[in-house]
Amino acid sequence: MSQAAFRSPLRAANPILPRPAIYIGRRHQSTSTPSSSSAVPAPQQNELAKIIRDTIRATGPIPLSRYMQFCLSHPTHGYYQKGDVFGEKGDFITSPEISQIFGELVAIWFLTRWMEVDSPTRVRIVELGPGRGTLMDDVLRTLFNFPGIAQSIRSIHLVENSEYLRQVQKKKISKRIEGKDVDLSWYTGINEIPESDDTFTLFVAHEFFDAMPINTFEKTDMGWREVQVDNDPMHGNGLSTQTSKSGLRLSISPSPTPLSTVLPASSPRFAKLSTGSRIEVSQDTFKIMRRIGELLGTGKGGCGVVVDYGGDRSYGQSFRAFKNHKIVDVFDDPGNADLTANVDFAYLRESLAGTGTSALGPISQGSFLLSLGLQPRLRKLIDAATSEERKEDIRKSAQRLIDPLGMGGQYQVMGISSGEVTEEIYPFITPKKESKVLKP
């Protein structure tokens, strides 16, 4: 089986994407002197690039979040509106698409939490950004094997803004719930999901928050300044030394903007950073996660997992673009490349404050999957496979999910539980320090 690329930035272990460092886009180009690289030819024909350039011409530089919204969610030219971007033929691959074990073990965690709270008889499942619907399909297939929870699942709520992907999800999930009394609904935003006093909510977001628009800020001697998207005035005249094919570039706003006065103040961690630091902050992430907290923290409560690349800290230079399994310039082909940034899990935790929920972890994807029984499940799947080739495929795929130098180490899993958690919840446990006393 050949290996399609996943979207985490460190990919030394991946043969398709040898670039080992985080790609930083064109961040220096607007503020540094032009390099001696060759001039860029006339602008390419990219309809969305033209729309963005015209917008900037009319109203001035735009926030990075607006640029991402144009590129990912524009109704006709947006990246996720166009077709299937996953797998070998798409631009990247995700864990649920690599091995069914991923979704199965997420389901097992759901099952343990549901049992822990005395098995409520009304359950709903909420997923943000379900992609091809593979994760939800694997979760449902697994939970339907356990009669107690199977009979309690009343509804599935999917937040998805791509009409194309909604159809793909509908085809797969409708088949799975055929003949069962389970409602299936789609929403364009989390705020549309109704509150429910009598239902226990299971929530999952896999590689969703990394697609949320970010804004970037730089700490200067005069305070935080916003890094915006601007037109290169020299573009297309044969004299420009900028290399972005679209004529778009980053520039730092000389004065405070509405966003630069609000977002860098949204976490006490940002104030401690030194001059020259950059931060990527996602306002949408904060609002969505807070709403999830409110949904899980009221009524019958609930639990959830967020899985994504990133860490328990902020990032400043992780914004990047993917096309055909390669990292490309974030401005070269707007709408035709995936845009993504690392997830600040500490910010996710901060956004839950006061919602009646507790954040668990994050822990690495490898620890999460191994703790929940990846090895025994893998053995069963290998035993059931009928050819040596299939057995090897299954083994390699599972290995990929837990590889500490790849997805197993770079993807993090954060749990959420309703109520105040006073004891650690498995597998989100702090590793015990090794005893230094040698036993006789």
Ligand SMILES: C[S@@+](CC[C@H](N)C(=O)[O-])C[C@H]1O[C@@H](n2cnc3c(N)ncnc32)[C@H](O)[C@@H]1O
């Ligand atoms: C990187 S894909 C991950 C898909 C899937 N969870 C997986 O891991 O295979 C991101 C998903 O989020 C959806 N998405 C991106 N931005 C969104 C938004 N603003 N609102 C709703 N869905 C969005 C995309 O259409 C896609 O389904």
